[in-house]
Amino acid sequence: MDRVNRIEALTRENPPSLLPPPFLRWFAEKGWQPRAHQLDLLSRVSGGENMLLIAPTGAGKTLAGFLPSLVSLTKRGKIPPGSAFTGIHTLYISPLKALAVDIERNLMKPVGEMGLPIRIENRTGDTPAAKRQRQKLNPPDILLTTPEQLALLLANGEAERFFKNLKYVVLDELHSLVASKRGHLLSLGLARLRRLAPAMQAVGLSATVADPMDLQRWLAPQREREDNHAGLITVSGGARPEISILATEERVPWAGHSAAYAIGDIYRAIGQQKTTLLFVNTRSQAERVFQDLWTVNEDNLPIALHHGSLDVGQRRKVEAAMSENRLRAVVATSTLDLGIDWGDVDMVVHVGAPKGASRLAQRIGRANHRMDEPSRAILVPANRFEVMECQAALDANYIGAQDTPPVGRGALDVLAQHVLGMACAAPFDPLVLYEEITSAAPYADLSWETFERVIDFVATGGYALRTYERYAKIRKTAEGLWRVSNPQIAQQYRLNVGTIVESPMLNVRMVKHNARGNRSSPGRGGMSLGKVEENFVEMLSPGDTFLFSGKVLRFEGIRESECLVSQGYKLDPKVPAYNGGKFPLSTYLAQQVRKMLADPTRHATLPDQVRDWLALQKDLSMLPKEDELLIETFPRGSRHYMVIYAFEGRLAHQTLGMLLTRRLDRAGLKPLGFVATDYSLAVWGLEDLGAAFATGRPLLADLFDEDMLGDDLEAWLNESFLLKRTFRTCAVIAGLIDQRHPGKEKSGRQVTVSADLIYDVLRSHEPDHILLEATRNDASSGLLEIERLGDMLARIKGHITHRPLEQISPLAVPVMLEIGRESVNGDAQDFLLAEAADDLFDEAMATAARAG
Numbered sequence: 001m002d003r004v005n006r007i008e009a010l011t012r013e014n015p016p017s018l019l020p021p022p023f024l025r026w027f028a029e030k031g032w033q034p035r036a037h038q039l040d041l042l043s044r045v046s047g048g049e050n051m052l053l054i055a056p057t058g059a060g061k062t063l064a065g066f067l068p069s070l071v072s073l074t075k076r077g078k079i080p081p082g083s084a085f086t087g088i089h090t091l092y093i094s095p096l097k098a099l100a101v102d103i104e105r106n107l108m109k110p111v112g113e114m115g116l117p118i119r120i121e122n123r124t125g126d127t128p129a130a131k132r133q134r135q136k137l138n139p140p141d142i143l144l145t146t147p148e149q150l151a152l153l154l155a156n157g158e159a160e161r162f163f164k165n166l167k168y169v170v171l172d173e174l175h176s177l178v179a180s181k182r183g184h185l186l187s188l189g190l191a192r193l194r195r196l197a198p199a200m201q202a203v204g205l206s207a208t209v210a211d212p213m214d215l216q217r218w219l220a221p222q223r224e225r226e227d228n229h230a231g232l233i234t235v236s237g238g239a240r241p242e243i244s245i246l247a248t249e250e251r252v253p254w255a256g257h258s259a260a261y262a263i264g265d266i267y268r269a270i271g272q273q274k275t276t277l278l279f280v281n282t283r284s285q286a287e288r289v290f291q292d293l294w295t296v297n298e299d300n301l302p303i304a305l306h307h308g309s310l311d312v313g314q315r316r317k318v319e320a321a322m323s324e325n326r327l328r329a330v331v332a333t334s335t336l337d338l339g340i341d342w343g344d345v346d347m348v349v350h351v352g353a354p355k356g357a358s359r360l361a362q363r364i365g366r367a368n369h370r371m372d373e374p375s376r377a378i379l380v381p382a383n384r385f386e387v388m389e390c391q392a393a394l395d396a397n398y399i400g401a402q403d404t405p406p407v408g409r410g411a412l413d414v415l416a417q418h419v420l421g422m423a424c425a426a427p428f429d430p431l432v433l434y435e436e437i438t439s440a441a442p443y444a445d446l447s448w449e450t451f452e453r454v455i456d457f458v459a460t461g462g463y464a465l466r467t468y469e470r471y472a473k474i475r476k477t478a479e480g481l482w483r484v485s486n487p488q489i490a491q492q493y494r495l496n497v498g499t500i501v502e503s504p505m506l507n508v509r510m511v512k513h514n515a516r517g518n519r520s521s522p523g524r525g526g527m528s529l530g531k532v533e534e535n536f537v538e539m540l541s542p543g544d545t546f547l548f549s550g551k552v553l554r555f556e557g558i559r560e561s562e563c564l565v566s567q568g569y570k571l572d573p574k575v576p577a578y579n580g581g582k583f584p585l586s587t588y589l590a591q592q593v594r595k596m597l598a599d600p601t602r603h604a605t606l607p608d609q610v611r612d613w614l615a616l617q618k619d620l621s622m623l624p625k626e627d628e629l630l631i632e633t634f635p636r637g638s639r640h641y642m643v644i645y646a647f648e649g650r651l652a653h654q655t656l657g658m659l660l661t662r663r664l665d666r667a668g669l670k671p672l673g674f675v676a677t678d679y680s681l682a683v684w685g686l687e688d689l690g691a692a693f694a695t696g697r698p699l700l701a702d703l704f705d706e707d708m709l710g711d712d713l714e715a716w717l718n719e720s721f722l723l724k725r726t727f728r729t730c731a732v733i734a735g736l737i738d739q740r741h742p743g744k745e746k747s748g749r750q751v752t753v754s755a756d757l758i759y760d761v762l763r764s765h766e767p768d769h770i771l772l773e774a775t776r777n778d779a780s781s782g783l784l785e786i787e788r789l790g791d792m793l794a795r796i797k798g799h800i801t802h803r804p805l806e807q808i809s810p811l812a813v814p815v816m817l818e819i820g821r822e823s824v825n826g827d828a829q830d831f832l833l834a835e836a837a838d839d840l841f842d843e844a845m846a847t848a849a850r851a852g
Contacts (some may be wrong), residue, residue, distance in 0.1 A: 018071075019201050020075065024255075046068060049231045050231065051219075054207070055233075065170045066142075068203065072167060073141055086578050087199065090142055091193075092172065093147060094172050096172050107142075107144075122145065130835045136162060147182050147189065164197060174206045175206045175215065178442075181413075181414050187410070187441060190440065191221070192254075194439065202219045207361070210402040210406075219443075241375040244567060245391060246379065246380045252609050253426040254813045255814040257285065257818075258288055259289070262445055263292045263293060266380065268300065274328070275345050279348060279354075280332075282333065286306075300845045301328040303328060303331070304322075348377040351382070353386040354389075356404075360393045360397055361397055361402070363377075389593055396588065419492075420456050423484045424484050426668050427477060434516060435444075453483065456770075459475070460644075463766050464766040494628045495736065495740040498733075505562060506558065510567075510710060539720065588686060598623060603615075617809055621803050631643070632644075634812075635688070640689045642682070643681070645817075649678050650676050654786035658674075658716050660674070662716060663708065669687040671683055671684070675818045682816060718781070728756075728759075730753075731771060
C-alpha cells in the first residue's frame with residue numbers, strides 16, 4: 001500500500017508529461033524523491049534550452065543530465081525492425097575513458113530496472129575496432145565517448161547520416177575540458193554537431209566553476225551582436241566537508257615533495273577506514289608513495305596504484321576492485337580526479353599541496369559521493385610552505401572559492417586539425433565553415449584573415465613549404481570547395497587525431513673530445529649518461545650548467561633527441577634538476593598564502609613548527625607583506641645570494657630567473673645561476689648583490705621593470721630551445737608532422753628531427769608563419785606564464801622592499817635547499833635534505849642569538 005501511495009504522490013507532484021510512469025514507479029520502489037534540480041533541468045531542457053547544471057558531488061548530476069534523454073527515448077519507444085536508419089539520440093562526452101566506462105555501468109542499472117527500451121554503449125580508444133565499425137552501421141541510442149572519438153566520427157563521410165537524429169549532447173565534468181586544447185577541439189565538434197542536427201541541445205554538468213558564464217557561453221552557439229548563453233541551475237547546500245591538515249609528531253621538512261616523513265601517519269589513517277583514496281600530483285610521486293606504503297604494510301592491506309602510464313588492463317582491474325570494495329586504498333593521480341562513483345570511499349588523503357582550490361574540491365568529492373553526508377579528507381603537506389598552501393586551500397573550500405582557469409582563446413593548431421578533419425568528411429565551403437567555427441565560443445573572435453591563413457597552411461604548409469607536395473593536405477575544386485587531396489591524407493588524419501602529445505625524454509650524452517682536448521662540434525656524441533625530461537632541458541641556453549648523474553654538466557645544445565653536454569668542472573650548476581609537482585600554483589592560492597604571511601593573527605591556525613619558523617623569520621628579517629615584493633640578500637661561503645618572494649608559481653619564477661640573470665650579467669654582477677620554487681626564487685653570483693642594490697647599481701625598480709618582458713624576453717627565447725620544442729607539439733597537433741603512419745609509428749627522434757628542420761626553415765624564411773604564431777601563444781600562456789609574470793611586475797611597481805642580511809633567513813632555507821639538488825631515490829634524499837636543513841637552520845639560529 002505504501003508503494004501505491006508513493007506512486008500516487010509522485011504522480012500528483014510530477015505530471016505525466018514530465019516523468020512517465022516507469023520513472024514514477026522506479027523512484028517509488030527505491031523510496032526516493034526526484035530532486036528539485038533534476039526536475040527543473042528536465043523541464044527546461046524539454047522546453048528547448050541549452051543548460052548548465054552546477055551541483056556538488058552526490059547531488060545526482062549524472063541522472064539529471066540523462067533524464068531528458070531517458071524520458072525522450074521512453075516516449076519514442078523502441079524502433080520497429082525494418083525501419084529506416086536512425087542515428088544516435090544522445091551523445092555523452094567524458095574527459096576520461098574510465099569515466100565513460102563507469103557511466104555506462106551505472107546508467108545501465110536504472111535503465112534495466114525500469115525496463116526502458118534503450119541501448120547504451122561506450123566508444124573510447126580502448127573499444128575494439130570491430131565494435132566501433134558496428135556502431136557506425138547500427139548506432140546505439142546513447143553513445144558514451146571522448147572528445148577524440150567525436151572528432152573521428154565527425155571526420156567520417158557518414159557523419160551527417162550518423163548524427164542527423166541527434167537530440168542531446170551531455171558534457172560531463174565540463175570545467176575540466178573547456179580551458180585546454182581538448183576543450184577547443186570539442187567546442188569545434190559541438191559547432192559541427194549543431195550544423196548536422198540544428199535542433200540539438202547541449203547539457204553541461206560541473207561541480208567546480210569559478211565563472212559559470214564562461215561555461216554558459218561555451219555551451220551555446222555564439223553569434224555576432226548576440227549575447228547567447230545556456231541557462232543555469234546551481235545547486236547549493238550539501239554537507240560541509242570535514243577537512244584537516246595532518247597532525248604529526250614527525251618533523252615537517254623545510255623543502256622537498258615526497259612527504260616521506262608522513263608515510264607512517266598515512267598508513268595508520270588507511271587502517272582506520274574501509275576504503276581510502278590517496279591523491280598525488282605526479283606519476284613519479286604516485287610510484288614513490290605506493291612503494292613507501294608497501295614498505296610499512298605490516299598488515300598486508302590490499303593497496304593499489306592507478307595512473308595514466310599503466311596498462312589499460314591493469315587500470316580496469318583496479319577500477320573493478322574498487323567498485324566491488326575489495327581494496328583498502330588506491331594511490332592515484334589526476335586520472336581519478338573526476339566523477340567516477342567507486343563504491344564506498346570513506347576518506348581522501350591528498351599527499352602534497354593541491355595547487356588549486358577547485359582541484360582540492362574536486363578530489364575531496366570522491367569521498368562518500370553523497371550530497372547529504374560530509375566528505376572527509378586529510379591534507380598532507382610535503383614541506384613547510386605547503387602547510388600554508390594547504391591551509392589556504394582548506395579555507396577556500398569552506399567558503400566555496402573556486403579558481404578554475406578561464407576558457408581562453410582557441411588554439412590555432414587545433415583549428416588547423418579541425419579544418420583538415422572537416423575536409424576528410426566532405427568538401428567544404430570556406431564561408432560556411434568560417435561561420436560554423438566562429439559560433440564556437442573559443443573561436444568567436446577569430447578574424448577572417450587568420451582563418452584564411454589557417455586554410456592556406458592546411459592546403460600548402462605555408463609560403464616556405466608550398467613547394468613540397470606532402471604538405472598539400474587539401475585542394476580547391478572548380479566549384480570553390482575545399483576537399484582532401486587524396487584518401488591517404490584522410491587515413492593519416494584518423495591515425496593522428498587529438499591534442500595530447502606526450503613530451504619525450506632526451507638522452508644525455510657527453511660531447512667527445514679530440515686529441516688536443518677541445519670539444520668537438522655538437523652532434524658527435526660520447527658516453528650516454530641517462531635520460532632527462534625534455535621540458536627541463538628546453539629551459540637551458542648553451543653554456544648553462546646543471547647537475548645530473550652526480551656530475552656538473554655544461555649544456556652544449558640539442559641535436560635530434562639528444563641533450564649534448566660537456567664536463568662543467570667547478571662551475572656552479574645554474575639550473576638544478578627538478579622532480580616536483582607538475583601542477584602550477586593557482587593565482588588564488590598564491591594570493592591567499594601572501595595574505596596569510598602578512599597577517600600574524602592567521603598564524604595561530606598553523607602547526608607549532610610552522611608558527612615558530614615564521615616568528616623566527618620576523619625576528620631575523622621580516623615577513624613579506626601582501627602588496628610588496630620582499631627581496632633578501634646575504635653572503636654564504638664565497639657566493640652572494642638574492643632571494644625573491646614572489647609567490648607566483650614555479651613556471652613564472654623560472655621565466656623571471658632567466659630574465660633577471662641576463663640583466664644582472666649586463667650590470668656586471670656576474671650571476672652564476674638561479675633556482676625556483678612555487679613560492680620564491682634564489683639567484684646567486686660572485687659579486688655582492690646587497691651592496692650593489694644599496695648603492696643603486698642597478699636600482700631594484702629598474703631591475704624589476706615590466707620592460708624585461710620585451711627585448712630581454714625576445715632575446716632569451718631566440719637563444720633557448722623552448723620555442724623549438726613547443727613548435728614540435730603544435731606541428732603534431734596541426735597535422736604538419738605525423739607521429740603515426742599505417743602499420744608503424746614514428747619514433748620521438750624522427751618527429752623531433754622533422755620538427756627542428758621545419759622550425760629552422762620557417763624562422764629564416766617565414767617568421768610570421770601561422771604555426772610560429774601558435775607556438776608563441778602556447779609558450780606565453782603555458783610554459784612561461786608571461787601574463788601572470790606581467791601582472792606581478794605591475795603589482796609590485798613602487799612596492800619593492802630590500803632586506804640586506806648577514807646570513808640566511810629562515811624563510812630562505814627551502815629555496816636554498818633546492819640549489820644543486822640531485823635526485824636521490826629512497827630515504828637517502830630525505831636524509832640529505834634534513835641534514836642540509838639542519839646546517840642552514842643552525843646558521844639562522846646563530847644569527848638570532850647574536851641579535852638577541
